[in-house]
Amino acid sequence: MLRPIRRYQLVVDLALAGLFAVVALPIELRVDPSLSFNGLGTTLVVVAMSGALAVRRLSPGLALGIAWAGAVIQMAFGRTPGYVDLAIFAVLYVTAAYGSRRVFWAGFASVIVGAAVITLYVFLPVFGGGGFSLSSVTTAFAVLIAALFGLGLAWTIGALVRTGVRARETRRAQERAETAAATEAERTRIARDMHDVVAHSLAVVIAQADGARYAAAADPNAATAALGTISATARAALSDVRMLLTQLRHSQADGPQPTLADLEQLYAHVRGAGVDLRVDVDPAPRADPPASVQLAVYRILQEALTNALRHGGDGPVEVSLAWHPDRVELRAVNPAAAARADDQPRGHGLIGMRERAQLVGGTFDAGIDGAAFIVRATLPIGTAA
Template sequence: MSGGVTGRRWLDDLLRAAAFLVLGLVLWLVVPEISISWWPHPVDVGPTATALTITVASLALVLRSRHPLVSLSVTTGVLLVGVVGTGHTALGVVLCFADALYSAVLLGSRRAAWTVSGLAAAVTLLVALVSLADEGGRAAVVSLLNLGMLLAVPVFWGMEVRWHAEIADAERARAEQANRLAAMSRAAAVAAERARMARDLHDVIAGQLSAIAIQSEAVLSIPDADPATLRTVLASVRRDSVASLGEMRTMIGLLRADGSGDTDPRTAPAGLDRVDELLATARATGLDVTVSDRRDPADLVPAATDLAAYRIVQEALTNAAKHAPGSAVTLTLAQDDGRLTVEVTNPLVAGAPPGGGTGTGLLGLQERAGAVGGSITAGADGDRWRLRAVLPVPAPVGSTS
């Protein structure tokens, strides 16, 4: 609870002290008879001394935030001057003491707060016992009530406010920790997805470079090859090399993860040509999958885009099996105007959270789509859940001369 005091807090304490000073002086001047008398015949010290005690007690409140125990010590000293020396205390001094006591319990360290509370309880009990021994039970009860107002109320009030503030701080810390863990989880999911994409593209590039090497070796092994054959092979080599360069640029952009946790089996990278395997797996889980494929088989798709589309279909079908088991799912594939569109819809199931899960799956798909310049939208559409991805399909480089 303790800590540095900002300029604003310091100003607040100064204004608070000024307010207590004005209030104490006004009460003393207007209704001087309401000052507290400790003895039957208090000593009259004159207006100057009374005004001085009010002023000193009020100025001590300037230190209530930065040095709450010092503020309490000063106001306690002024209060004891009245109790021990003069036999009476102005009401303004009592108010300043109560505020300093409250501030010490609220703003001091935990140890200081409990120490002050214990001392207040001990003083209250001691005075009650002395009154009981000297003047009987009635005086003891009166002493308990009076000291309860003077000591117990500020202490209990300060402890209550402090307790609620500590609970709020703890909840805030837990929320911040949960946010940090969620951010770390999202970052780990993104890094893992990027590493997985880079591995897939590595296999694509390796295959393209192998094809270039084989074609080059074949041309070199043909003696006196005719120009038409040479041109055909060189055009194929150029096409594969340009495609490899494009895939390499994409892979370099993805290699941000450190590659840790690389436990996926090394297989040929998947694409939409293997979507039937996904459909078979989905149907085996009980999904009723309907496919609408509006693509032209002659249309070419870059490897990175093909991989992204495959993973999007895979994740969408997995989510449908998890959150809408046994439902009717529709998969639509279309390619026109330089765009590949993948859309998967399934019914919303009552009681299931929209989208379900932690969201890292969708986050990974967004990374997939974003890496190839595309976008993904997912959400409820009426009584169905719809995931739609739009991926750009640039014209093949080097396809025409």
């Protein structure tokens, strides 16, 4: 099986293999010129080992097979181990570093089998060795250990490289997953903010437009005031939407978020739409609450008042805030329209309010209670004194 490697890597491997053949061939020809067929055997062995070097990174399994073929040719011609056999160490390295699972273990098996073959080839008479004797057993054992160490060292280094590459790939995959999760969370937050801004602004615009249409004939001044409110609300919504779209296009810090100081402007928009809004804050906050709590209070109230504009009936809308040392209790009550008294508002609004409360560790509840729709939220703000 061929591995995907870059073109320059293949060119480098081919060039090194060619250089290896050019250097190794004359050296091997001078090792033992008295051997029969020395030129042919040497040439075949050098070609085989050079070929294994050339494809070692492209196909470690093929390189291992070619190296074994070169070793068999070398033994068939009765050649002693030489400089050309150094290519075997490079082949064993790549089998452990870049080979598939089968090639990985085939390289490990080649270490053991290769060490045994080297020992037998050196000492057995059938291969031209001197044979085993009592005095040569220790030497044979030393050769076996040396062959195992040399071949095993090359394979072990490759295995360590393989482990490092796998660890680096795993770390990169985790980083990509964390980045994707963070991006998705940020897009979800922006989508939630977009819903809050657009839904509230459009509700105010619709209410003002309906009021201006009915009042245009009887009171032109009221229609003019309504159009002014529509213009101001639309401009503010457009500014918020532009900021959110900028955050979607660029990885940058969050823009300025609403705080408690912006609640009066929110109340003014709702009152400008013709809603009888009554706000009660008791007790008032003693210090600046955390920014996350301020944002959650603003967004929950914004969505609750938007629902009052879209789904509420005739009558006042009551908002109460109680800022205790360890929590803030929020309550918004609006009269439910008769046509909707048996069905609470549906959509993303309630989900968004519940998520806002849960993000800061609070609780949220909303539903029909008699002839009113009530929104309740309790948000922690610190430890009680």
